[in-house]
Amino acid sequence: MYPFYKVVCVRDSEFASQLFQIEVYSSESGAWRVSGEPFDSSASFQHGVYWNGSVHWISEETEEILYFNLDKETFGTILWPSAVDGYGYGYPMGEMLVILGCLVIIFISLKVMILK
Numbered sequence: 001m002y003p004f005y006k007v008v009c010v011r012d013s014e015f016a017s018q019l020f021q022i023e024v025y026s027s028e029s030g031a032w033r034v035s036g037e038p039f040d041s042s043a044s045f046q047h048g049v050y051w052n053g054s055v056h057w058i059s060e061e062t063e064e065i066l067y068f069n070l071d072k073e074t075f076g077t078i079l080w081p082s083a084v085d086g087y088g089y090g091y092p093m094g095e096m097l098v099i100l101g102c103l104v105i106i107f108i109s110l111k112v113m114i115l116k
Helices: none
Strands: 006-012 020-026 031-039 049-051 056-059 064-069 074-079 094-099 101-108 112-115
Touching: 020 049, 049 094
Parallel strands: none
Antiparallel strands: 006 020, 020 031, 049 056, 056 064, 064 074, 094 101, 101 112
């Protein structure tokens, strides 16, 4: 028997304009369902990265990492360290990826932020 999996979809909210909502598909139940309340965010949800039990996205405007924990189905944020202040709004990011079990963000300025 194969292990069960979940798929996360972040989309425009049906209930409030300019808000998002998270829907989760479970292979165990075979169904989609809404998780949590609609929320506001400046993040781009096009390029999520799975790391440490959560899907992570970058919000350049607010200089934070947003995450959705798949087991707890909770949403949260991680603020960027002060060493990368000023590389948010108006500056192109670069890439977010996982290398050797660490979440890595490489900025166009060649500054690197690594979370273990």
